[in-house]
Amino acid sequence: MHRTKFPVIDLMQPPEENRYSVSQINLHLRRLMDSIPALQDVWIEGEVSNFKRHDSGHVYFSLKDSQSQIKGVMWRSDAIRQRALPQNGDRVQAHGKISVYESKGEYQLYCDRFIPLDQTGDLHAQFLALWQQLEAEGIFSPEIKRPLRPLPRRIGIVTSPTGAALQDVLHVLQRRYPLGEVILSPTPVQGETAPPQIVEALQRVDSVGVDVILLVRGGGSIEDLWCFNDPRIAYAIRATQTPVVTGVGHEIDTTLVDGAADVRAPTPSAAAEIATPDVSAIRAGLRAVYEQLRTAAQTALTHHRESLADSVHKLRLLSPASDIRTLRQRLDDQRSRFARTVTQGMLRRRTLLEGRVRALELSNPLHLLARGYAIVSHQGKRLSRADQVTAGADLEIKLSVGRVNATVKEILTDES
Template sequence: MEQLTLFQSPQIPLTVSDLTRHLRSLLESDELLQDVWVQGEVSNLSRPKSGHMYFTLKDSTASLRCVMWRNAVSRQMYQPSDGDALEVHGNVSVYEASGQYQLYADLLRPAGEGALYQEFLRLKDKLEAEGLFDPERKRPIPAWPQTIGLITSPTGAALRDMLNTLRRRYPIVDVVLAPVTVQGEKAPQEIVSALERLNRIVRLDVILLSRGGGSIEDLWAFNAESVARAIAASAAPVISGVGHETDFTIADFTADLRAPTPTAAAELATPDQLELRAGLIESKDYLERQALTFLENLRWAFNSLYNRLNLSSPLSQVRRDRQRLDELLRRADLVVAHKTELRRTHLQGLEQHLIALSPQGVLERGYAALSHVDGALVRSTKDIKPGDALEAQVSDGSFGVEVKE
């Protein structure tokens, strides 16, 4: 009978932690397990507040615990729910606390997309190798389009969005619509012939090829090789606006400009009238300022010349000459006044002389003049006879006298 091996074991027992760590390193050193796609159905999906996502992938016979950390969750274009068939990418490791192995997911997509995606990559590589996506092939988008071609569904929200955007930003642009089916089997051929037709019928400045958001299958027409080649052959540059910000299609790579959405395509194709008007007003103001400044300078130059003209007016010469004239006049006056004074003195002398010789002067010296009553002067004794009444005039009056003998 064998002894109990309990104490005979040559091995020292591992702790649970040691064992778990060992298992973990085994899993983590396996290349397949570190970069693996797993397909299954989602169940027990849980999204706690932490932002991480926990779910179980299962098929008919097995199940796999999965976790996706918050950062990876936020990067996913596709948000799963219970029951979805998924393809999940990640690495397998052990959650030591519960001793469970699980898939640490970093990428997930609906099942079946894998094959489409492979096809997408194959075509993308092929066209890229041909140079269809080369940056030097991209044509510039005219800044001032006159006519814009639209290739989209006549009934879709994309058309409405684009028309609204074009009307709001640049209402003077002409729009030519080539209605097409944007999903389904016929879609690629319709898009191709729309591109050919538009280029043939009118001279377009730019073509907007667009479709609203949808699943990857919905957008598949925009991954068709024929569509890519028609875009490359288009005479007018093409702006693609397919799906949402996160959707990239072959059409996007081939187009001359890729817009994230139909609305963005319309924005990229047109200038904004608000900006144009603001720019125009600014230019107009600048023009006005320049014109007024120009005139201001002219006026300044003119004013300084005008001031000089007035300062050099003959008025100063006239004033100077007038002063000289006044001086001459004053001197002339002086001479005249002097001469007048001399004459006046002389005249006064004569006057004195005259006064001295006057009858009055004689009377004042004490003589008297005798006259008859008829006024005849008595000049001689012959003029009188005794008894005559005469009048004697002296210096201050007269009186009667009688001749005696």
């Protein structure tokens, strides 16, 4: 009797691929939740309970409603930025992300911002009313948006001179488009007194003839950004003669000035990128055009040479010897004229392209060193003002060729 061997399956033992340790399943769940975009940017309304601030500075709490609750934590770095922390019984909106605390197998809210619920409602209602008012007046109409200039020569920046937003914008401009002249119109960008000063800063920079204006500010709470919901700033943007790009707060923040601007960017850095081209891309484009012209000219020259050669061959077959000599002379003349015409055209185009490339290269700040300028640094930071150093400070001066180390003996300002 023939017997077939079958694998023996123990129904009491789970298959190997479905076995997990506790740590493995918690890690898997955390990675799964972290991969869901909707859980990485959430607002949760609820009543605060079990609120406790640990000695480390971290804050632990629960948010509850009539049916359920969720645990939450706010790290010390976020807690110290809050204007005021809630207490048990307060109703709030909490912003953050949902993830799993692996060691306890609990999902919780990792909070970075609290907003009192009553305050949120009042500010939101004010914002909606102002938005509807300006929208009805046509301030946000797409038809009045102005296009940005492709190659701005002068770039106006309206922001705080001490804020991180200015440094972010300058870093992007230095990397992408160092050819433009930057004009800063300083202003406070927070508080009740900020709106009229922002309006004045916009008018001031618009009057000096810039090609684009960047109105920027870093992120903050709804209260920090509230000055940008002042209608006076929106009206001032539409009254400028220059296109305005706003980059206020983060991507999730929207203010009245964003609606009034010609272009709204999610961040200050993005505003700088939107307003300027990339110099490296311009150079690559010019090189590509040059290659296209060169290839087209060579192709045309080859085609006409072949056509002329074919004509000579036909004439030899069809014409008497005397006529051939005459026609050959004419063909030689035509060939010479054509070659001169093509060569002159190529030279004109090459001269034009070389001039544009030279203009770009001469705009490089390092070329200024060869004309007698210098770059002065102190402790690795470039200096633009005398009051950035004190007497006795060691300086490094970069010249066109070589470097010079020097020590400050005296500080002189323009007023002294």
